[in-house]
Amino acid sequence: MERRVLDFAALLRRNGIRVSTAETLDALRAAELSGLRDRTLFKSALRATMVKRAPDVPAFDSLFDLYFSGVGDMIEEIGAESAAGMSGEELQDLLDRLARLLEDLDPPPSDLARALVTQDTASLERMMREMSQQDATSPPDSPTSVPAAVRRMMDRLGAGSLAEELDRMIEALREAGASQAEIDQLREYLDKRLQDLGKMLKRMAEMEGQKRERPEERDKEKERLLDKSFYYLSATEIRQMREAVAALARKLRNLMSIRRKHTKRGRLDVKKTIRGSLEFGGVPFRIRFENKRKERPQVVILCDVSDSVRNVSRFMLQFVHSLQDLYSRVRSYVFVAEIAEVTKLFSDNDIQTAINESINGNVVNVYAHSDFGRAFKDFHVSHLDVIDSRTTVIILGDARNNYNAPNEWVLRDIQERAKQVIWLNPENRSTWGFGDSEMSRYGPFCDVVEECRNLRQLYRVVDRMILL
Amino acid sequence: MEPIKPYASVDEVRRRLAEQKYICDNNIATVVFLATQLGKPLLVEGPAGVGKTELAKVIASSTDARLIRLQCYEGLDEAKALYEWEYAKQLLYTQILKDKIGEVTQGAATLAEAVDRLTAEDDVFFSHRFILPRPLLQAIRSDDRVVLLIDEIDKADAEFEAFLLEILSDFQVTIPEIGTVSATQIPIVVLTSNNAREMSDALKRRCMHLYIDFPGKDLEHEIVRLKVPEVGSKLMAEVVGLVHALRALDLKKAPSISETLDWARALVVMNIGDLEDALVKDTLSTICKYEGDLRKAEKELSAYVQRKRADRERAESAPPPPADDKDVLH
Numbered sequence: 001m002e003r004r005v006l007d008f009a010a011l012l013r014r015n016g017i018r019v020s021t022a023e024t025l026d027a028l029r030a031a032e033l034s035g036l037r038d039r040t041l042f043k044s045a046l047r048a049t050m051v052k053r054a055p056d057v058p059a060f061d062s063l064f065d066l067y068f069s070g071v072g073d074m075i076e077e078i079g080a081e082s083a084a085g086m087s088g089e090e091l092q093d094l095l096d097r098l099a100r101l102l103e104d105l106d107p108p109p110s111d112l113a114r115a116l117v118t119q120d121t122a123s124l125e126r127m128m129r130e131m132s133q134q135d136a137t138s139p140p141d142s143p144t145s146v147p148a149a150v151r152r153m154m155d156r157l158g159a160g161s162l163a164e165e166l167d168r169m170i171e172a173l174r175e176a177g178a179s180q181a182e183i184d185q186l187r188e189y190l191d192k193r194l195q196d197l198g199k200m201l202k203r204m205a206e207m208e209g210q211k212r213e214r215p216e217e218r219d220k221e222k223e224r225l226l227d228k229s230f231y232y233l234s235a236t237e238i239r240q241m242r243e244a245v246a247a248l249a250r251k252l253r254n255l256m257s258i259r260r261k262h263t264k265r266g267r268l269d270v271k272k273t274i275r276g277s278l279e280f281g282g283v284p285f286r287i288r289f290e291n292k293r294k295e296r297p298q299v300v301i302l303c304d305v306s307d308s309v310r311n312v313s314r315f316m317l318q319f320v321h322s323l324q325d326l327y328s329r330v331r332s333y334v335f336v337a338e339i340a341e342v343t344k345l346f347s348d349n350d351i352q353t354a355i356n357e358s359i360n361g362n363v364v365n366v367y368a369h370s371d372f373g374r375a376f377k378d379f380h381v382s383h384l385d386v387i388d389s390r391t392t393v394i395i396l397g398d399a400r401n402n403y404n405a406p407n408e409w410v411l412r413d414i415q416e417r418a419k420q421v422i423w424l425n426p427e428n429r430s431t432w433g434f435g436d437s438e439m440s441r442y443g444p445f446c447d448v449v450e451e452c453r454n455l456r457q458l459y460r461v462v463d464r465m466i467l468l
Numbered sequence: 469m470e471p472i473k474p475y476a477s478v479d480e481v482r483r484r485l486a487e488q489k490y491i492c493d494n495n496i497a498t499v500v501f502l503a504t505q506l507g508k509p510l511l512v513e514g515p516a517g518v519g520k521t522e523l524a525k526v527i528a529s530s531t532d533a534r535l536i537r538l539q540c541y542e543g544l545d546e547a548k549a550l551y552e553w554e555y556a557k558q559l560l561y562t563q564i565l566k567d568k569i570g571e572v573t574q575g576a577a578t579l580a581e582a583v584d585r586l587t588a589e590d591d592v593f594f595s596h597r598f599i600l601p602r603p604l605l606q607a608i609r610s611d612d613r614v615v616l617l618i619d620e621i622d623k624a625d626a627e628f629e630a631f632l633l634e635i636l637s638d639f640q641v642t643i644p645e646i647g648t649v650s651a652t653q654i655p656i657v658v659l660t661s662n663n664a665r666e667m668s669d670a671l672k673r674r675c676m677h678l679y680i681d682f683p684g685k686d687l688e689h690e691i692v693r694l695k696v697p698e699v700g701s702k703l704m705a706e707v708v709g710l711v712h713a714l715r716a717l718d719l720k721k722a723p724s725i726s727e728t729l730d731w732a733r734a735l736v737v738m739n740i741g742d743l744e745d746a747l748v749k750d751t752l753s754t755i756c757k758y759e760g761d762l763r764k765a766e767k768e769l770s771a772y773v774q775r776k777r778a779d780r781e782r783a784e785s786a787p788p789p790p791a792d793d794k795d796v797l798h
Contacts (some may be wrong), residue, residue: 020673030502030676034478041478044498052672054513054663054679250665281563285555350720350760 005031008067009050015063017056023049039068066207072125074203078196079119094189095119101173112157113165116193128204131156149205150198162197166190229453238311241455242352245315248459249322266290298329298390300418302379304397305334305359306370312426312452316396317355319462321346331386334358335375337368341383370400372438373407380410387414393421396452399432399439406438411445421445424452424461471507471654472613474531475500488526490519491690496678500527503676509636509657511621511675516662517724518680524617524658533613533656538603540624546631550641552600558593594645604635608651615656621671622661629671636674683725685712691725696732706743707732710772711755717764723755730754744773 009024019027027049034045043064051060065073098117115123131153170187178186228237272288279285301320303313313334320330331343340363345354357363387393393414415421423446425432425439432439443449452458475481481497492500500523503510512520528535538549562569572589576582601609607616621629635641636657640650659675661667683691688708692699699707707728715722723731731754740747749766756762 018669020669022673026506026508026676029506033502033505034498040494041498044495045502047495048499048502048676048678052511052669052675052677053666057679279556280559283559348760350718 001031001036002028004068005046008046008064011063011067012050012060015059017051017053017059019050023052026050043068070207071128071204072121074207075121075124075128075200078199078203079121094185098169098186101169101176110158110161110165113162113169116162116197117166117169117190124200127157128153128200146202146205149208150201153201153205157201163194166194227454227456238314241315242318244455245318246322248455249319298331298388299327299392299394300331300333300386301394301396302333302335302339302375303358304336304370304372305364305366306336306368307366308370308400309396309398309426310359310366312424312458313396314355314359315455315458316394316424316452317346317358318351319458320394321351321354323462332358333379333383334364335372335379336364336366337371337374338364339375339378339383340364369402369404370397371404372397372399372401372442373405376407376410380413384413384417387417389417389419391418393418394424395421395446396424396426398425398427398437399423399442400436401438403436406441408438408441408445411442415445415447420447422448422450422461424450424458426452428453471504472531472533472656473505474533474613474656475504477501484530485526488530489694490522490526491687491694492523493683493687496523496680499676499678503678504656506676507654509659509675510678511659511661511667511672512678512680513661513663514680515682515722515724517726518682519725520660520680521617521619523680524615524619524660527656527658528615528617531613531615531656533615534610535615535617536603536607536610537617537619539619540621540628542623542625544624544628548602549604549628549631550602550635551605551643552602553645554598554600558598561598562593596646599643599646605641605649607655607657608635608639608641608649610655611652613653613655615658618657618659620662621659622663622665622667626665626668629668633670633674636671682715682722685709688712688725688728692728692732695729696736698736699732700741703735703740703742704732707735710743710769713768713772714755714765717768719756719761719764720758721756721761727755743769744776 005028006024009019009027012019027046030045030049031042034041036042046064047057047060051057095118102114102117111123112127114120115127169190170183173183173186267290269288269290273284273286276286276288277284299320301316303317305313317332320327320332330346331341332346333339333341342354342358342363345357345363348354349357359366361367411421423439423442427437429451431437432443439449450457450461452461475484478494478497478501481501482492482494485492485497485500500510502508504527512523514520524537525535527533569586572585573582576585599605603616607614618632621632638650639654640648642648682688685708688711689704692704692708693701711723711728711731731751734751734754735748738747738751740751748769752762752765752769756765
């Protein structure tokens with residue numbers, strides 16, 4: 001059992017679940033207590049000791065089934081399939097007869113033949129497992145090599161002489177004076193079992209392949225998403241990205257709570273210290289410090305939601321609104337040519353609904369041509385008063401203005417009032433300022449101008465923003 | 469130092485917890501059994517309101533142990549979790565006992581001798597007398613059986629978690645003024661987490677892990693039956709069914725078991741016999757705590773009621789069993 005638990009731990013590790021040596025030892029002790037007889041008990045024991053993250057539980061479950069019960073279940077299933085044509089009694093009768101026949105056979109049949117013919121699942125399972133352990137050094141790496149793996153396993157099991165042995169059984173039966181019908185029935189059954197063995201080995205090879213085939217896909221996937229440009233996201237990737245953004249936001253929030261704590265402690269508070277010392281007869285036993293009050297930043301986001309940058313806007317909005325409690329106030333605006341506030345959408349709905357509402361065209365016409373100048377001017381007229389000296393203004397857009405009036409003076413006014421202005425551009429930096437890109441006009445009135453083409457860059461920007 | 473081994477088998481865990489009106493599946497029972505046998509802390513995770521804290525409480529009551537609870541929150545530190553040194557009391561004692569100290573040092577020929585004499589007594593001032601034990605120290609020092617519940621560990625800071633590690637692995641703490649205090653027996657430790665923050669691997673490694681999810685329909689039935697027996701079985705099936713349907717929706721906060729129970733109790737108090745009652749709508753606030761969720765729940769409820777009505781009408785308007793048809797045909 002020890003061996004198998006250790007192997008299983010290695011299997012878990014190969015699949016991206018972290019299992020430490022100490023945990024494996026715990027698992028062994030727990031397995032000793034639970035015993036192997038009750039499978040659910042055994043499974044619970046292993047799960048409690050080896051899997052400590054809820055998201056890993058499904059992976060553990062499927063691997064457990066694959067490793068501990070996959071083979072047995074598979075053998076039984078295939079056996080049941082081929083016995084489907086017979087009633088239970090008939091089968092039992094046949095098996096009994098075969099058992100008697102095998103007793104008398106000289107020379108005695110091989111273990112494999114005996115187990116296969118008498119449908120001895122336990123022995124078959126054991127043999128196959130032993131074989132696959134020997135085989136572990138040369139795993140079938142790809143599905144194409146399954147036939148080769150089957151052949152190799154056949155050899156190792158000594159299945160080459162199996163057909164002969166089965167023939168010998170029939171011969172023995174004939175000598176014992178069985179009727180032709182009986183012999184035919186038996187031949188049919190034995191042929192079936194021989195085919196079953198082939199099936200079993202094939203499934204076994206596939207299962208072995210499965211075990212090895214799941215490397216740390218998930219982690220790699222995440223890494224890939226981080227660097228993938230927002231321009232080329234498929235619908236599924238948008239969904240995955242949403243989760244990635246949520247995870248990053250959570251991470252950031254954790255980090256923040258630590259950072260904030262470190263910056264909290266301020267100067268010695270003399271008044272409080274003296275007042276506290278009264279309790280100890282005037283001895284200042286406990287030194288009190290001022291709590292530095294850190295102002296939480298206010299954020300105003302202006303998001304371009306035209307076709308070309310919609311994806312970035314989507315994730316930026318998700319990011320900022322999932323971190324809402326880190327800011328004292330977040331106000332969001334979306335624009336293409338007209339501009340509209342969507343803050344209320346976010347307070348009334350859950351984040352995803354609000355985002356979809358904001359960018360689907362109900363709030364502003366998303367089929368218009370981008371016009372930053374007009375959007376800025378409108379903002380200046382009706383919303384400028386939301387910006388004060390504590391506000392960080394974030395503008396998200398490619399600054400492609402379709403040769404309209406850029407109205408960069410609005411940005412100048414905003415910068416004068418705001419604490420700072422950050423421009424995030426989802427275009428490659430080398431293309432800024434060419435064609436209808438007005439980045440070179442807007443740039444001078446921003447405190448920070450950043451390229452923001454993928455999640456990694458977005459995360460970095462948000463991270464810095466909070467520190468401000 | 470031996471772990472308390474209060475249960476002899478997994479079945480016993482189930483039985484004893486059931487006696488305390490806590491119904492659990494085999495997985496929970498197994499993990500509780502193993503954790504108590506191996507003397508390992510038990511880290512329980514899962515959505516809010518599935519009975520994580522309750523589990524610790526019933527483990528305590530089923531084993532006749534005292535429950536010591538440490539509620540975690542942001543900014544929780546050693547002084548509030550482990551012990552606090554009572555300077556004020558110590559100071560007070562020194563003041564009051566000034567004369568006595570004078571007596572002790574009286575007649576000392578040199579200052580050194582006076583100090584020596586005082587030093588001989590100095591344990592008096594650095595003793596357990598002046599320590600205010602907080603939950604962790606209480607659990608370690610306790611002579612009788614205890615269950616230590618560290619609730620919502622995810623709310624505490626990462627530093628506190630690191631500090632817990634020492635205690636959870638050795639069950640001993642070092643108090644500079646006194647020395648090391650070790651537990652006489654390993655207490656049963658239960659940590660709960662709502663996963664507001666991922667726990668560190670070091671902590672997880674030392675614990676047995678248990679994930680409690682929302683129960684299946686049958687289990688929830690049993691729980692409701694046990695806790696709110698006044699609910700009729702028909703209403704109970706409806707309640708559990710609807711709650712399960714709600715959990716499948718995309719709600720801001722899925723209704724928990726405790727909320728199912730609250731709702732069942734509310735329905736009993738309001739004397740509502742089945743979900744078609746118009747008053748049911750007003751009781752939904754017991755299971756949904758957000759405005760948006762409430763609206764979704766109302767929609768789900770009315771859909772359910774309509775479905776039920778349609779079923780009934782179909783059943784009523786269905787042709788009577790074709791007993792007489794034969795006669796007509798012939």
